[in-house]
Amino acid sequence: MYRHLERRLAQHVREFLRHTYDLDLPKIVIEQPPKVEFGEYALPLAFELAKKLRKAPRKIAEEIVNGLGSIPGFEEMELAGAGYINARLRREELAATLVADERPRAEVPSGKILVEHSSINPNKAAHVGHLRNAILGDTFVRMLKFAGREVDVQNYIDNTGVQVADVVVGFLNIEKKSRAEIEQLARQPRFDYYCWDLYARVSQWYAENKQNVQVRQQALHAIEEGNNDSAAVAEVISVAVLRRHLETMDRLDIEYDFLPRESEILHLHFWDAAFAKLKEGGVLSFETEGKNNGCWVMRRAGTSKSEIAEGAEASAEGAEKGEVAEEDQKVIVRSNGTVGYVGKDIAYHLWKFGLLGRDFGYRRFYRYPNGHDCWMSTAVGALEHPHFGNVSEIYNVIDARQAEAQNTVIEALRALGDNEQADHYTHFSYEMVALTPRCAAELGYQLSDEDKSRPYIEVSGRKGFGVKADDLLDRLIASAKNEVDDRHPQLTDAERTTIATQIAVGAVRYFMLKFTKSSVIAFDFKEALSFEGETGPYAQYAVVRAANIFRKGGFDPQEFGRNAADRVSAGDLAKHLNGEAGNEIWELWLASAKTSYLIDQCVATTEPAYLAKHAFLLAQLFNAFYHRHPILSEADEGRKKFLLATVAVVRRELTRVLAVMGISVPAVM
């Protein structure tokens, strides 16, 4: 409703400007005043118009205020400061729509959206960096669904790369395990932990002897070719580790619809189809000299043609022929004829948009406890399956280090003339999770003096350096469980574990969402394990308190919410929300009204952190309100109903906001 009113205001102002000044502004800037006393919306419009109209800002603001007339839902406009126009809502009207939970539906664009996230190499346990990816991705999916969009969630599995080959080498060449033994190990509960350690050992083993590196090459080729022992072992390992990743993510309520695998991209010859298109479209060029002699190359994204043309004389000759300077070349097909990962990625993305002309086979792979099926690609699949791909919009949740590769894929689409698709390709970029030196030391890693002086140290799976996702979750659950055990000894152990798990998930999900995407998270257990202050449990606690009021008062909160419209009168709303005394509580109502508005902002900017901040603000306002106003002991019956309606609205909206962040609310805390 809040965003609906904002649009209504913008519409009125736009029409007024057209009539009065014959001005057509494409965008009416609407801000939020620093304090509720100033109103709910602020327009710095007059400053902008001062130059165009050659009048003082204050004078213009005055004209607008006087000329705008009345707008449904709004009080009269007000002039403030040097030329701000503040708009004030009729508080009781917005409050009434909130009580009744009336939400005007915004028009939803049609077309399916594909969100790709997680994409963890299936050769070792998931770590905190993967957690950030999956939580950002899953939260974004929830936001899109909240906004009414249809979404498919994909988790791309690179099961044929060197990382998997390395672990295969570890099992076969270092540990000298048989296939049967490996299959046995793969059934162990935390097989991914075993691989984590082995992977680190393999890296060391390569460093010890140059010849060992050749073993890796052989393994890699064998895996890509298929139909041999190495390939079979690779399949066992990657599938088992992948299953573990799905289990880990399921602990956080993160689910996927489809797992496309690189092995199928290879075996179903996606690349051949893409290669033909790229050659036909003149996107690739074949090098006949220099270091990339014999390769098919593409211009690296971000290197423009004009710069080359204006650049050094040495490249001027090549530039005239439309060639790409060597340092700007991205090799797509190697001189030995094999395709690199960017090539496969281009093929994959052509498939996503339905431009490839080929499809995967599909098979059911994983069934979640709630009955939802996750499908996986396969060479020859089930006859009956849901349809994936062929979408109109995609978001790839991939960290900022992959920006160049992502842009290269987008450029390939453009070069093929698929601009519509390129425009709807969003690299949802975010910064990595690193460890603080203190955290690294805590984990027992030896640090150089140089590393100790850094603000953070990059995680490295290859070195086995990092915090495993399941370890973090285990620690969070244990810590929460201690607290719950103390506070609620009357509950069964199972009940207490459920609550502790909800709190742990709330803590880790909030932690990963509260930083803006562009901020590197320097991970530290102390901060991540905190349940106080700006944390998920703080917000959960606010909802639990709200629910407690109803429980103690003998009401069912949902029931009360549904009937609140009958219980609290318009007169009471007006009486208690207006004036000096009403400001504080109105702030709480207003914040509660902003759920849809915030989610729109988050989707438009691909920035979930705004919603996390909002959840915290809402919880903070509620906690202050809770402290200041005794409700059940309120003598004035009308006021008591009003306060209960306030609690009902906040409880509902905060629960909703937390749900979009994938955070559930415990029964008690």
Next chain:
RNA sequence: GGGCGCGUAGCUCAAACGGAUAGAGCAUCGGAUUUCUAAUCCGACGGUUGCAGGUUCGAUUCCUGCCGCGCCUACCA
């Protein structure tokens, strides 16, 4: 060298297209009617927004230069 990003309180971070007194959490210190449970609340302390210019009625935000830091820049994936 080139590309992308960052630099804000002791620490970790906010501040949507440039806007009203730059805000939170943590830490430190001092408080809260023994209540709808304190995983809470209130207060204090804490800032030349890396430096120097420029644009603007107005700059943490935009532009230029400098300083510092990180990531990317493989015929690895």
